Amino acid sequence: MTRAVQKAGWLAAVLVCTGVTPIAGQEPAVTGEVTVTRPAPAHQRGAANNRVDASQVVVWLTPVDGAASPVPAAAKPAELVQRNKSFEPHVIVVQVGSLIQFPNKDPFFHNIFSMYDGKRFDLGLYEAGTSRSVRFDRPGISYCFATFTPK
Numbered sequence: 001m002t003r004a005v006q007k008a009g010w011l012a013a014v015l016v017c018t019g020v021t022p023i024a025g026q027e028p029a030v031t032g033e034v035t036v037t038r039p040a041p042a043h044q045r046g047a048a049n050n051r052v053d054a055s056q057v058v059v060w061l062t063p064v065d066g067a068a069s070p071v072p073a074a075a076k077p078a079e080l081v082q083r084n085k086s087f088e089p090h091v092i093v094v095q096v097g098s099l100i101q102f103p104n105k106d107p108f109f110h111n112i113f114s115m116y117d118g119k120r121f122d123l124g125l126y127e128a129g130t131s132r133s134v135r136f137d138r139p140g141i142s143y144c145f146a147t148f149t150p151k
Contacts, residue, residue, distance in 0.1 A: 034059050058093050077101045077133065082110050082146060096139050103131040111147045118142030125149075 036057060078098060081088045083105040094100060104110045106128055113122040118140030123132040136142065 030061060058091060060093065079103060080112075080144065082106055082112070082148075085148060087144065087146070094136060097135065097137060099133055099135050101131050101133045104128050106148060108148055108150050112144060113146075114142040114144045116141065116143045 034057065077100060078092060078094050079101045080092055081103050085106065092100070102110075102112050102123060104126055109125045109127055111123060111125045112132065114120055119134060119136045119138060119142050121134050123134070126132055
């Protein structure tokens, strides 16, 4: 095993790509409640409660009739930033057809890749201060991982 491989680290994030967009001019009239039912692991429990951190939960709705409008052009591509050996944000939800930027804000090389249900890609190694992008052209969940090689 080479020294670079021995020092390599891993990052992980989840990118959810949905195929449904709001229909232009239509006001959504949906209300609901989401309950996370699994208990929090012992190391995540606070002294005051036993609640699960639901900040990484994603909920999306699909019209019953399956109708969806075309994806509107985004003013600015979404970003999944690599910083402090982690992804920011950890979970991101985008529409099918969205371009996602992967800026490297760490002081070393990164490689971002996904080999799961959603978009499969491998960006290859790229240096600090640069960015690569991927267009997510199909619905699904993409588990994004990164390797990094510290100096």
